[in-house]
Amino acid sequence: MIKWIKRIILGLLSSVLIVILLFVIIKPKPYYVINYLIGSQMQWFGYDKEGNEMIEKSIKKLKNFSASQYHSASVQNTKNGNYNKAIEYLDKASEMEPKEVDGYYGWLLLYYYRDYEKALFHLNRYDAFSPNFVDYPQGDNILFTKALCHKGLGQYNKALDLFDKAILSELEKHDESWISHQIYYQKARTLHLLGEHKKAIEYYDKTIKLWDKSAESFYYKGLAQIEINDSLVGRKNLNIALDLVTKGYKTSDSYVALFDEVYKMEIEKTINDL
Secondary structure: OHHHHHHHHHHHHHHHHHHHHHHHHHOOHHHHHHHHHHHHHHHOOOHHHHHHHHHHHHHHHHOOOOHHHHHHHHHHHOOOOHHHHHHHHHHHHHHHHHHHHHHHHHHHHHOOOOOOOHHHHHHHHHHOOOOOOOOOOHHHHHHHHHHHHHHHHHHHHHHHHHHHHHHHHOOOOOEEEEEEHHHHHHHHHHHHHHHHHHHHHOOOHHHHOOOOOOOHHHHHHHHHHHHHHHHHHHHHHHHHHHHHHHHHOOOOOOOOOOOOOOOOHHHHHHHOOO
């Protein structure tokens, strides 16, 4: 009986020693896979430096590190503000699997980094994979996202052309109520920037028709009206915008500042300066 107990203990000790030998000294492929997963979790809990070090170590040892793994590693780095590292990983992922990564990468470069030229490169390449189909990277009509890039570059006429194409693509299968109010709003802003005030007001109104709590549309509509000397109505719309924002009605995102987003202090200052 004692002999059997000794054998069991020796067997367990041998197993432990083998595990230690494998995972601490030899470190086979499964070790680095586990190391990568633990590093990812550490990032999620806020230990950025330690997590990235573990991920980097795994990348160097795992020769077949996939595009999806690079993509995954980039996401938490973006959320944690480690933008250089996030871009490094996404560059590698998009080089390996552009069809799978470019839509997300282009959208990210547009909204998070405001890198309009690089965003256009990836969005155009992604769009080229399905030329007869309107893609929706991260839920946005790709024609709309490309239009935002051109708007950001000051290429307003090209942006207007793409906003119109985005609207037409939406109307092919749905009525106007299905169109994101942001498409009309951004077309209005582009017209406004071109000095086409009356046309811009028309599209601010279309935006408000789709969402009557669009504080930003009331705000910029009011400014456009004041700029064409319709001050009384313009002031009224600025006050509507202030009331809506005060009540919490405005287009916003938890992670990024949206394009032409408005804020209470901004509206108050505009009203006080009139």
